[in-house]
Amino acid sequence: MNMRLYRKDDLAEIMTIADTAWASIFKMRREALGDQISDFLNPAGDAKTKGLQVKAQIESGQYEIAVCEHENHIVGFITYQIHGKSAQINNNAAAKDTGLKGIGQTMYRWFLDRCREKQVRFISVYTGLDWAHAPARRAYERAGFRRHLDHVTYYLDLEEAEDWEQK
Numbered sequence: 017m018n019m020r021l022y023r024k025d026d027l028a029e030i031m032t033i034a035d036t037a038w039a040s041i042f043k044m045r046r047e048a049l050g051d052q053i054s055d056f057l058n059p060a061g062d063a064k065t066k067g068l069q070v071k072a073q074i075e076s077g078q079y080e081i082a083v084c085e086h087e088n089h090i091v092g093f094i095t096y097q098i099h100g101k102s103a104q105i106n107n108n109a110a111a112k113d114t115g116l117k118g119i120g121q122t123m124y125r126w127f128l129d130r131c132r133e134k135q136v137r138f139i140s141v142y143t144g145l146d147w148a149h150a151p152a153r154r155a156y157e158r159a160g161f162r163r164h165l166d167h168v169t170y171y172l173d174l175e176e177a178e179d180w181e182q183k
Contacts, residue, residue: 017084017085017086017091017116017118017119017122018084018085019082019083019084019085019122019123019126020082020083020085021080021081021082021083022074022080022081022082022083022093026081026083026090026093027071027074029083029089029090030067030070030074030081030083030090030093031067031068031070031071032067033090033091033092033093033109033110033111034066034067034069034070034093034107034109035063035064035065035066035067036109036111036112036113037066037109037110037111037112038065038066038109039062039063040148041066041144041148041149042054042058042062042063042065042066043062043148044146044147044148045057045148046062048146049171050173052173052175052176053171053173066107069107070093070095070107073095073106073107074095078097079095079096079097079106080095080096080097080098081093081094081095081096082094082096082123082126082127084110084119084122084123084126086114086116086119089114090111091110091111091114091116091119092108092109092110092111092119092120092122092123093107093108093109093123094106094107094108094123094124094126094127095107095108096108096127098130098131098134098136100136101135101136101137101138102136102137102138102139102140103127103131103134103136103138103139103140104139104140104141104142105124105127105139105140105141108120108123110123120155120158120159121155121158121159124155124156124159125159127139128159128160139161141156141161142167143156145166145167
């Protein structure tokens with residue numbers, strides 16, 4: 017496997033990898049939040065939303081993107097930002113149907129080396145604490161990420177909420 021910087025003709029493959037990789041995450045979110053909130057958050061539908069989000073991220077010009085290749089096929093991607101001494105891994109995913117092991121570690125090793133070259137000191141990555149994000153958490157921990165902050169996001173559908181002023 018090798019890493020290289022993104023080219024415009026990579027977009028369709030990256031979007032497909034993103035949509036496939038996030039399928040279990042969108043399933044978990046739908047189970048947790050219900051259809052109303054999920055449909056609002058994912059107006060393009062669960063099957064296409066992540067690919068479109070990654071496309072928008074790439075087209076914004078605010079992120080750097082690299083791809084992992086195996087035998088001239090894209091098997092993973094990573095979007096990231098470097099700001100002086102800090103960096104952040106943003107959307108990233110490995111293709112699930114390749115049968116290959118080590119795609120994530122190849123990408124993270126490449127990214128960490130790139131950060132060292134640019135004299136970055138601190139790197140962060142955001143991921144969920146739910147079952148659907150467990151593989152991502154394990155991959156980040158294998159790459160050396162140890163310190164973390166816990167986070168929760170609450171949602172309230174006001175059309176379903178009780179009148180809280182009466183309590």
